[in-house]
Amino acid sequence: MSEQAHFLRKEKEAVIIQRKKTQSGAGAAMEPLQLGKRVKAIRLGKSLTLEEASQLTGLARSTLSKIENEQISPTFAAVTKLVNGLGIDIPQLFSPAGRKGATGGRRDITLKGTGTLHPTPTYEHELLATELSGKKMIPYKTTICARSFEEYQDWIRHEGEEFMLVLSGKVRLYTEFYQPADMEEGDSAYYDASMGHVVISTGKEDARILWVTT
Secondary structure, eight states: OOHHHHHHHHHHHHHHHHHHHHHHTTTTTOOOOOHHHHHHHHHHHTTOOHHHHHHHHOOOHHHHHHHHTTSSOOOHHHHHHHHHHHTOOHHHHHSOOOOTTOOSSOOOOOOTTOSEEEEOSSEEEEEOSTTOSSOSSEEEEEEEOOOSGGGSSSOBOOSSEEEEEEEESEEEEEETTSOOEEEETTOEEEEETTSOEEEEEOSSSOEEEEEEEO
8 A cells, every 4th residue: 555545544534533523422622633724833933935835845835825724635745745845743733733721631542553643754653642632742653664864855843842762673863963873662862853853763673662742
């Protein structure tokens, strides 16, 4: 199965699951993702015009405008261009922006294997706690598919800080201002996410890591 087909199948499964929850009343308080608004918020947060964002992502200005206004849903290829062009990572794009004044006493449990999947050419993310909007941190597990730094078009940079814990396998953490660090199961790192960073697998199997982004 191609990456695009896998991505679309998972998106369809997520919609079906959400529809069932809504029908049963379990998801009544869950807010829709509104991906277009998230794209616009990220673009404005970087002080980019539509034209500038178009040049960075390789998407037509009209296409970007339609995505931001929820007139069309981006394809897997468009999502990849948005992520690479805007210098962000998949979880940022698919997680709602923070919201002030959120009430306390909230809880979300993600059972093993039930997180929301979002594959990319270099990472396969499983987003956790997706039913909570306005989170102060974004937790997700990731399978590291990349095997060399050259597989990335550029450094990944985004707002906030990031904690990384190696769950299995071996990885090499590249950070913009430090020497690469080889890490294995049980090792962890905490760093400024606005500093360029990427991770590759260095063992026989694709490594698995836990990330928490603020």
